[in-house]
Amino acid sequence: MDTWDLDGGESIEPDELIEMIRSTKHLDGVTLSGGDPFMQAQSAAYVAKACHDMGLSVWCYTGYTYEEIMEGKAPEGAVELLGETDVLVDGRFEIDLKSEECLYRGSTNQRLIDTKESIAKEYVCDWRQTD
Numbered sequence: 793m794d795t796w797d798l799d800g801g802e803s804i805e806p807d808e809l810i811e812m813i814r815s816t817k818h819l820d821g822v823t824l825s826g827g828d829p830f831m832q833a834q835s836a837a838y839v840a841k842a843c844h845d846m847g848l849s850v851w852c853y854t855g856y857t858y859e860e861i862m863e864g865k866a867p868e869g870a871v872e873l874l875g876e877t878d879v880l881v882d883g884r885f886e887i888d889l890k891s892e893e894c895l896y897r898g899s900t901n902q903r904l905i906d907t908k909e910s911i912a913k914e915y916v917c918d919w920r921q922t923d
Contacts (some may be wrong), residue, residue, distance in 0.1 A: 801827070806835045806838050806839050806842075809839055810839055810842040810843075813839075813842070813843060813846070813848070814846060819848055820848065820849065821843075821848050821849035821850065821851065821878075822839075822840075822843045822848050822849070822850055822851070823850075823851040823852070823853070824836050824839070824840065824850065824851070824852045824853070824877075825852070825853040826853060828853075828854050828855050828856070829852055829853070829854060829873065830852075830854045830855075830856050830861070830866050830867060830870050830873060831867060832867075833866065833867050833868065833869035833870045833872065833873040834868065834869035834872070834873075836852070836869075836873050837869055837872040837873040837875075837876050840852070840873060840876035840877060841876050843876075844876060849878045849879075850876060850877050850878050850879075851877070851878065851879045851880075851881065852873065852874075852877040852879070852880050852881070853881045854866075854880065854881070854882055855883065855884040855885075856870070856882060856883075857882045857883055858874075858880060858882050858903070858905055858907075858910065858916050859916075861874050861882075862874075874907055874911070875907070875911065877907045878906075878907060878908065879904060879905065879906065879907065879919045880903075880904075880905040880907050881896060881897050881902055881903070881904055881905075882902060882903050882905060883899075883901045883902040883903060884901075884902075885898045885899050885902065886899045886900075886901050887899070889901050895921075903916070903918070904918060904919040905917065905918065905919055906918065906919040906920070
């Protein structure tokens with residue numbers, strides 16, 4: 793079941809979005825989420841890199857799994873976007889696995905992944921809150 797109309801929403805140029813982010817005060821990070829940023833991976837990677845250049849952290853939510861992205865089963869530019877993501881919340885939301893006890897995610901199948909560490913170690917590393 794799809795919950796997002798791929799023809800819906802509003803189009804915005806990546807540079808315009810970057811300027812909106814740049815002009816917003818008191819940010820320490822940006823979250824790229826739904827629909828699915830990996831459906832526009834190249835543009836999302838461009839925005840994520842600009843956010844890193846501004847000193848912001850980048851979280852990204854996707855219905856793809858980390859493994860699917862690394863195996864090339866996601867759209868073009870997905871690995872590049874993954875490389876510009878600090879924390880990946882992966883996996884489709886599953887209503888049967890819904891839990892209000894899951895930190896920053898909706899269902900128990902979804903994972904919080906430290907992407908930098910995962911890429912470096914070549915296996916999935918859980919993100920751990922440091923605050």
